[in-house]
Amino acid sequence: MATIDVQDLTLRYGDVTALDGVTFSLRDPGIYGLLGRNASGKTTFLSVLAGFRKATAGAVLLDGRPVFEDPDAMAQVCLIREGGDTVDGSENVEAALSFAQRMRPRWDHDYALGLLERFQLSPKKKVGQLSRGQRAALAVTLGLASRAPVTAFDESYLGMDAPSRYAFYDELLRDYMEHPRTVMLSTHHIEEVSSLLEEVVIIDRGRLLMQAEAETLRTRGATVTGPAEAVDRFATRLQVLNERRLGPTKSVVVYGTFDGDHRRQAADAGLEVGPLPLQDLFVHLTGATSSEMAMTAAGSGGATGAGQ
């Protein structure tokens, strides 16, 4: 088991506060989405989780023990960064696997070789000569075959083409079901992975914006379109994240608990209610102007800590 407790985690680089009092917990096992815009603090958080960086204040606990400078804890966490920069470019792919085999107590070498085949990656090829997509394929191979109790993919799969990404999703799910563990997918592009996620943690400008079950979030957002006045009247009782106008027509993105009664009222008022994909909800929640509102929404909507 590998329960992760992030407690009031703060990390500063000189004047820059990369993480500011972040607190949340992840149960084991689970596939979690760590979402945030560029420079939101995702990678900094993962570096602390993997024991690469020391927190300025607060801590990340793995099964109740701080990870920093704890070799046992660090061996349990496998962080895969984009491009798989854990290996030296002059080595070949096979050597990269052997290195991982020595580092990772639960490494499955046959599985790793099978993955290389699936991603059509030659073990003899020099790591430095791999294309971006091939480097990404090697990176996810290292992550999956490590079978580490905590495995984090930091945008690692984004460099792969669509067929390889889908192969990765299938492999991740299959291997996760056979060997349940804690998997984190860190990304700002969630469309493809949203159905894989049990829970999402959204970080925005160094702070925890929300933690919620992916399924819960799917019911929390909607677009409402119709005559401007009717839309305004309907939206007064909901949190509006975004609004756009086209002549007499208005379209708003609302956030909140949206039940059957709401839908009926909208239909009666002649309004069109559309679904809001998780990706769009994320964009609106972390948009430059709507972030403050979103934080209020997260609090009043009770999304933070849902599923605990």
Place this chain on the structure above:
Amino acid sequence: MFDERSPIYRQIADRIKADVLSGVLQADEQVMSTNQYASFYRINPATAAKAFQELVDEGVLYKRRGVGMFVSPEAAERLRSEHRGRFFSDVLEPMVREAQAIGIPLSEVVRHIEQLAEEVE
């Protein structure tokens, strides 16, 4: 594969219910496992498990420990009576509204329904 309008688990539960209603899934027949569902639809197994739990709670499926999930013998009848209860509000009411909105007299709607009924029989 899923729309984002409702939680995925509910969409899966609805699909299984539809299969029970149409007879694709028979009484006491085993349904695919949570993991098979998760792989097939490329979804988190916890999401699939949630769908199954809802169906067990509603009496559509029952669990045989260590074996899997099966269709309750009374599931089809129960779902049919449930749907009968919602038919007028879910199907007929919107149709009548739509007919009024676009100016089709209700007498004409009734005439068409009678015609359809004859064809079906």
